[in-house]
Amino acid sequence: MTDPIVRIEKLKIALPEGADRPYAVDRCSFDLFPGKILCVVGESGSGKSMSANALMGLLPEGVHVSDGRIRLGERDLVGLTDEEMRDLRGRRVAMIFQEPLSALNPLMRIEDQIAEVFEAHGLLKPAERKKRAVELLTEVGLPDPARAARAYPHQLSGGQRQRVVIAMALALEPEVLVADEPTTALDVTTQAQILELIRTLQVERNMAVMFITHDFGVVAEIADHVTVMQLGKIVEEGPAATVLSNPQHPYTRKLIDAIPKLRAGRAAAPARETLMEVKGVSKTYRSGGGLFRPVREVHAVKDINLTIGRGETIGIVGESGSGKSSFGRCLVRLQDTDQGQILLGDQDITKAQGKELQELRAKVQMIFQDPYSSLNPRIRVGRTIADGPIAHGTPVDQAMAEADALLERVGLPGAGKRYPHEFSGGQRQRIGIARALALKPQVIVADEAVSALDVSIQAQVLELLDELKRELDLSLVFITHDLRVAAQICDRVMVMQKGECVEIGPGSQVFDNPSHPYTRSLIEAIPGKDWDAEAA
Amino acid sequence: MLRFILGRMVKIALILLAITILNFCLIHMAPGDPALVMAGEAGDADPKFIEDLRAQFGLDKPFIVQLWTYVSHFATGDLGFSYRQQMPVSELILDRLPATLLLSISAFVISLVLGVVAGVIAAARQGKASDSIISTIALLFYATPLFWMALMAVLLFSVQLGWMPAFGYETAASDFTGLTRILDIAHHLILPAVVLGLFFMATYVRITRASMLEVNRLDFVKTARAKGLKPSVIQRRHVLRNAILPVVTLAGLHAGQLVGGAVLIETVFAWPGIGRLMFEALQSRDYNVLLGVFTVSAALVLMFNLITDFTYRIVDPRIRLK
Numbered sequence: 001m002t003d004p005i006v007r008i009e010k011l012k013i014a015l016p017e018g019a020d021r022p023y024a025v026d027r028c029s030f031d032l033f034p035g036k037i038l039c040v041v042g043e044s045g046s047g048k049s050m051s052a053n054a055l056m057g058l059l060p061e062g063v064h065v066s067d068g069r070i071r072l073g074e075r076d077l078v079g080l081t082d083e084e085m086r087d088l089r090g091r092r093v094a095m096i097f098q099e100p101l102s103a104l105n106p107l108m109r110i111e112d113q114i115a116e117v118f119e120a121h122g123l124l125k126p127a128e129r130k131k132r133a134v135e136l137l138t139e140v141g142l143p144d145p146a147r148a149a150r151a152y153p154h155q156l157s158g159g160q161r162q163r164v165v166i167a168m169a170l171a172l173e174p175e176v177l178v179a180d181e182p183t184t185a186l187d188v189t190t191q192a193q194i195l196e197l198i199r200t201l202q203v204e205r206n207m208a209v210m211f212i213t214h215d216f217g218v219v220a221e222i223a224d225h226v227t228v229m230q231l232g233k234i235v236e237e238g239p240a241a242t243v244l245s246n247p248q249h250p251y252t253r254k255l256i257d258a259i260p261k262l263r264a265g266r267a268a269a270p271a272r273e274t275l276m277e278v279k280g281v282s283k284t285y286r287s288g289g290g291l292f293r294p295v296r297e298v299h300a301v302k303d304i305n306l307t308i309g310r311g312e313t314i315g316i317v318g319e320s321g322s323g324k325s326s327f328g329r330c331l332v333r334l335q336d337t338d339q340g341q342i343l344l345g346d347q348d349i350t351k352a353q354g355k356e357l358q359e360l361r362a363k364v365q366m367i368f369q370d371p372y373s374s375l376n377p378r379i380r381v382g383r384t385i386a387d388g389p390i391a392h393g394t395p396v397d398q399a400m401a402e403a404d405a406l407l408e409r410v411g412l413p414g415a416g417k418r419y420p421h422e423f424s425g426g427q428r429q430r431i432g433i434a435r436a437l438a439l440k441p442q443v444i445v446a447d448e449a450v451s452a453l454d455v456s457i458q459a460q461v462l463e464l465l466d467e468l469k470r471e472l473d474l475s476l477v478f479i480t481h482d483l484r485v486a487a488q489i490c491d492r493v494m495v496m497q498k499g500e501c502v503e504i505g506p507g508s509q510v511f512d513n514p515s516h517p518y519t520r521s522l523i524e525a526i527p528g529k530d531w532d533a534e535a536a
Numbered sequence: 537m538l539r540f541i542l543g544r545m546v547k548i549a550l551i552l553l554a555i556t557i558l559n560f561c562l563i564h565m566a567p568g569d570p571a572l573v574m575a576g577e578a579g580d581a582d583p584k585f586i587e588d589l590r591a592q593f594g595l596d597k598p599f600i601v602q603l604w605t606y607v608s609h610f611a612t613g614d615l616g617f618s619y620r621q622q623m624p625v626s627e628l629i630l631d632r633l634p635a636t637l638l639l640s641i642s643a644f645v646i647s648l649v650l651g652v653v654a655g656v657i658a659a660a661r662q663g664k665a666s667d668s669i670i671s672t673i674a675l676l677f678y679a680t681p682l683f684w685m686a687l688m689a690v691l692l693f694s695v696q697l698g699w700m701p702a703f704g705y706e707t708a709a710s711d712f713t714g715l716t717r718i719l720d721i722a723h724h725l726i727l728p729a730v731v732l733g734l735f736f737m738a739t740y741v742r743i744t745r746a747s748m749l750e751v752n753r754l755d756f757v758k759t760a761r762a763k764g765l766k767p768s769v770i771q772r773r774h775v776l777r778n779a780i781l782p783v784v785t786l787a788g789l790h791a792g793q794l795v796g797g798a799v800l801i802e803t804v805f806a807w808p809g810i811g812r813l814m815f816e817a818l819q820s821r822d823y824n825v826l827l828g829v830f831t832v833s834a835a836l837v838l839m840f841n842l843i844t845d846f847t848y849r850i851v852d853p854r855i856r857l858k
Contacts, residue, residue: 058761090764102755106854107777120764152853168763
């Protein structure tokens with residue numbers, strides 16, 4: 001076996017005083033080999049990103065390596081001066097990041113941002129740098145690279161921007177590439193393409209890759225080796241095939257078990273009476289349009305028809321821009337529709353006004369995606385939950401008492417007097433669920449309600465939702481980009497593309513026997529589906 | 537781009553017209569009659585004389601006719617005639633405008649440059665002594681009443697040290713021409729411009745500092761570090777360029793107030809600008825001058841707004857290309 005290019009030995013990273021633990025990373029050792037991909041897996045707070053940042057010499061202020069070695073070839077990177085480290089960054093070790101949308105400077109052209117890498121290390125003449133930028137963009141598979149080079153970041157899609165970031169990282173042919181969740185923010189089909197790209201480039205250039213992810217599906221797709229981290233410590237490591245098929249440590253097993261399996265989780269519930277009926281709903285966004293400017297139109301939702309049965313869970317899946325969130329917002333009338341009807345009983349949500357609308361709102365409630373921004377930080381959570389009932393005329397004392405009971409039901413007894421920032425993401429999402437339940441709705445629209453959560457927390461929240469749904473006989477409209485989640489909990493699934501419904505049917509039918517090519521491409525792109533199939 | 541400018545020009549013209557009509561109505565609702573003031577000053581309160589004055593200036597006509605006369609003249613660029621100074625209003629204003637613009641633009645540039653530089657330094661030294669010293673000094677200038685600061689500056693630099701002239705736009709009764717005259721004006725300008733500039737500096741210090749710190753946390757700054765760029769390059773090219781956007785917004789708002797904001801300083805330093813013209817016109821109920829000053833300052837506000845929008849389109853490609 002070849003020698004490792006990077007040897008990390010008993011690395012200890014100290015956190016500033018007052019953090020939840022003294023060491024972000026505690027005596028971790030691992031090696032990176034040329035031409036191999038090491039996946040470092042863990043949930044938020046496991047220390048996986050910290051170890052990557054330590055390797056780059058990019059630890060946040062107040063955090064430092066307190067012990068251990070990071071060897072790059074013969075050199076120990078711990079204790080290098082800023083200047084020495086700067087010389088290595090970009091040239092021998094390069095990094096790509098999670099958020100392609102924010103990883104590029106919005107005010108600079110792409111070519112200038114790539115040219116900077118050469119400039120930083122005093123290589124090439126200015127004109128050659130730009131020429132090389134175009135070559136690199138060609139190499140990472142951007143269509144029309146010459147034009148992309150002249151573009152600003154906002155003119156490119158998320159996947160294209162991630163390709164730019166990769167091109168930038170590869171500019172100086174580094175020996176080591178650190179990738180921190182590079183596909184987490186991308187749509188599933190884009191993710192598959194980017195994973196493929198990283199794999200190809202890494203083999204071509206014989207690079208060592210440290211790939212950080214929380215997603216075992218991604219691990220199954222690209223890893224040679226796996227290291228599992230929990231709370232700053234390595235709990236398991238080994239060849240990818242071994243760890244995936246035969247995990248030893250209970251934490252690894254827990255993580256793998258928590259991944260929803262890609263097959264219909266249950267037979268579709270027997271059909272019951274229709275609760276909600278959507279007839280030909282369309283929504284068009286118009287923007288611009290001034291004195292001398294033409295109006296731009298985006299057809300977000302086009303002629304959607306759907307019936308939702310009592311107690312049924314309907315999944316709405318699609319990629320970003322498919323119109324699934326717009327449709328969800330129409331259902332709860334957070335947004336007016338242009339055409340069509342949404343009937344609850346004999347009342348039309350799209351037309352209701354005043355008192356009728358207020359009563360209808362109580363019956364259709366929503367759970368939002370981001371547990372951090374969907375709760376008002378200055379209001380105690382008990383009051384946030386009670387606000388709805390109070391607005392509908394429940395006396396304050398009674399509403400507050402009911403809020404406490406709801407918090408207890410979602411597993412947060414006595415939480416009512418506290419503020420949102422005192423809770424973790426998963427706990428906040430439970431509060432969001434309690435808030436949605438406060439008005440005793442018949443239908444709940446959950447928009448990406450678990451996407452921001454770690455996989456084990458996600459499993460708990462999904463379980464809670466399912467329990468509550470049965471207990472209260474709710475109908476659930478579950479909007480998600482994650483086909484695994486949809487497969488697990490939905491009776492029927494609707495697939496949306498560019499505002500249109502391309503396929504709808506029972507989960508088993510849509511996932512096992514998709515009829516539309518778009519659905520097939522979505523399923524094809526899910527990371528780790530082969531591994532899934534083997535496990536089944 | 538041409539479309540953008542055309543659209544904005546039409547909007548500006550409409551807004552300016554609306555402001556003029558509104559000002560005209562406001563002034564006519566205010567108590568005080570110019571004919572009475574003039575008759576009083578002439579020492580003749582004879583009702584016949586007052587009636588004659590009214591007829592002479594058209595003040596006896598119905599309000600709506602007066603408004604129409606004003607607006608139709610305004611549309612051709614005629615701002616009317618000053619009863620008091622026996623001069624066309626536009627001439628009066630054009631006579632005073634350069635002094636005001638010179639003073640306020642100098643103060644604006646001083647506050648902007650000093651504020652941004654100090655803000656960048658404070659952000660770079662966050663939490664250190666120099667950070668708090670910069671913030672304290674900026675706040676001190678901001679919290680001190682402007683006229684008091686102006687008086688103290690005169691006391692110190694003109695009376696005690698004798699470095700600067702105490703008041704005026706240029707040395708009276710001097711026959712300086714060419715470069716000598718320019719230097720003379722510059723010498724007179726320093727004190728009022730610096731005092732006014734220091735006063736407005738504080739907001740720029742604060743917003744630049746906060747904005748720099750915020751941009752520093754963004755992902756693309758980390759990308760830049762991962763490339764191996766020098767910290768100084770990162771701060772200048774990546775952080776400052778992004779951090780300057782809110783400063784542009786503030787500067788645009790601020791530039792609009794420049795004409796009105798200099799009234800106090802013009803008074804203390806006897807600076808022959810528009811602010812003092814307005815104040816005198818107000819005391820003597822010189823309607824046409826007052827209206828003219830209002831209209832011109834409104835036009836300047838709108839113009840600075842347009843310039844701000846242009847600047848924004850230059851510094852932020854996201855707006856340019858939308």
